[in-house]
Amino acid sequence: MKKNKISILVSNDITTDQRMYRICQTLYNCGFEIEIAGRKLQNSSQLNFESYKQIRHNLLFVKGPLFYLELNIRHFLFLLKSKPQAAYSVDADTALSAYFYCKIANSKLIYDSHELFSEVPELENRYLVKNIWKFIEKLIINNSDLRITVSQSIAKYYEKLYNHKFYVIRNVPLKKEKSKSEIHEKYIIYQGALNKGRCIEKLIQAVENIDIKVKIAGDGDLNNNLRKLAKKLKVEEKVEFLGKLNPHSLQLITNNAWLGFNMLENCSLSYYYSLSNKTFDYLQAQIPQLISGFPEYVSLNEEYKFGLIIENNLSTIAKTIELLLSDQKLYEQLKIGAEEASKNLIWENEEYKLTEIVKNLFKNN
Incomplete structure (x- = not known):
């Protein structure tokens, strides 16, 4: 039986994104074919070998409107080539590529909001830019098949604003043995x-x-x-x-x-x-x-x-x-x-919620 493929889209360089590492590994272990696409920076370290596929785009622009435009175009072309059964958009800055692909391909759309993207301090007094991000947020939330966020407060905020259910998957780490070095400074x-x-x-x-x-x-x-x-x-x-x-x-x-x-x-x-x-x-x-x-x-x-x-x-x-x-x-x-x-407060106690809601998304496929 062919595995359902989920393509995950981020705007970072993947290597230091521990939440997405945990999510990718959990969904892979659950039986999905997983790939994640981000971007490569000048100071990006080498990708670690993982069981799932990792792609990084080399972009001409590193910030501003042209960066977000280029990132979403590259993500969109990646999705067209990859043909996943679901596009998983992480935050509003990857939303447009996932939205347009899912409209064309009739694929599932998953939205994972790690923060109130349109309410970050950097957008204070930037009314036009803020409203553009609000429009994108509204578009992706209203058209998603599954919506995820990191805290109950953010979930309640979005649910009240858009009248759509959000599932909370907290950003807790994997259980780790507490190892210490020989340094004893305070x-x-x-x-x-x-x-x-x-x-x-x-x-x-x-x-x-x-x-x-x-x-x-x-x-x-x-x-x-x-x-x-x-x-x-x-x-x-x-x-x-x-x-x-x-x-x-x-x-x-x-x-x-x-x-x-x-x-x-x-x-x-x-x-x-x-x-x-x-x-x-x-x-x-x-x-x-x-x-x-x-x-x-x-x-x-x-x-x-x-x-x-x-x-x-x-x-x-x-x-x-x-x-x-x-x-x-x-x-x-x-x-x-x-x-x-x-x-x-460890990922081992949190990941079952993620696997359950994603499995349910594909139940009728």
């Missing part, structure tokens, strides 16, 4: 994009007069500004910029950390309704974390008590770090909560 880890609204500037300022180091793993628009800030405050020896790490290196760095930094400013609905990847990576590392008082984080912390919910101002961040350094009992209580959460 440091705070921040992992993720170096973008507006992540409070990274405040973290760097907060440790200026505290005996603690910071390791920043990631890249983004604020990379140069953050490095300049560290230099200006003369904390270059305390604050280490690691760049974008491969999953194994990132896991090791996180496992050895003392505290995870997971703060956001309330500058967009996308942030307010988010449930970040780093939340679960810190939990798998079994370290406490500083978190924002947004719905998904509050709900999860009420259940497991793994972190401290604080205001995102400089003074509070500094005082809370000092509190955890001085109050070992409190720190250990939070660590116990993180250890408990790490046992339950």
Whole structure:
């Protein structure tokens, strides 16, 4: 019996996208033929060998309208050649290629929204661009056969707005054995994009007069500004910029950390309704974390008590770090909560929901 083929479309370079690795592997193990298409960047590392097919487009443009146009044209041509039974669009920036292919080929359309794409901080005061993304979101959501997202808050938002069911597949990691290196320095880890609204500037300022180091793993628009800030405050020896790490290196760095930094400013609905990847990576590392008082984080912390919910101002961040350094009992209580959460919030407990809804999509085929 011929396997149903699912072609997954992303706008990144695939190699560091752990959510899509887990989804691809789960669907492959479930009996589907899986392929994923992304783009190749100048600094992209080599693709890891996987059981499913991986394709990366070499694009002329790297950002802006021409990038999104070129990406979707290349994805569309890829789909026409591949002829999958389902196109799986990840976020609105790959939606048009999947939508038009499915209309022509009469294939299934799956939409996976990792964030409120039209409500990200980068679109603030850019009304025309924001409305274009809103139109694309509406088009893909209204025409999808299956809709997935990463948190209950985002699901409820979209369901209320478009009156279509969204299934929640949380971005939890695979269960990992907690391995440590021989380094025994105490440091705070921040992992993720170096973008507006992540409070990274405040973290760097907060440790200026505290005996603690910071390791920043990631890249983004604020990379140069953050490095300049560290230099200006003369904390270059305390604050280490690691760049974008491969999953194994990132896991090791996180496992050895003392505290995870997971703060956001309330500058967009996308942030307010988010449930970040780093939340679960810190939990798998079994370290406490500083978190924002947004719905998904509050709900999860009420259940497991793994972190401290604080205001995102400089003074509070500094005082809370000092509190955890001085109050070992409190720190250990939070660590116990993180250890408990790490046992339950794993992909092995989440993937069955994905396989069930995708199997149901093809039931009548």
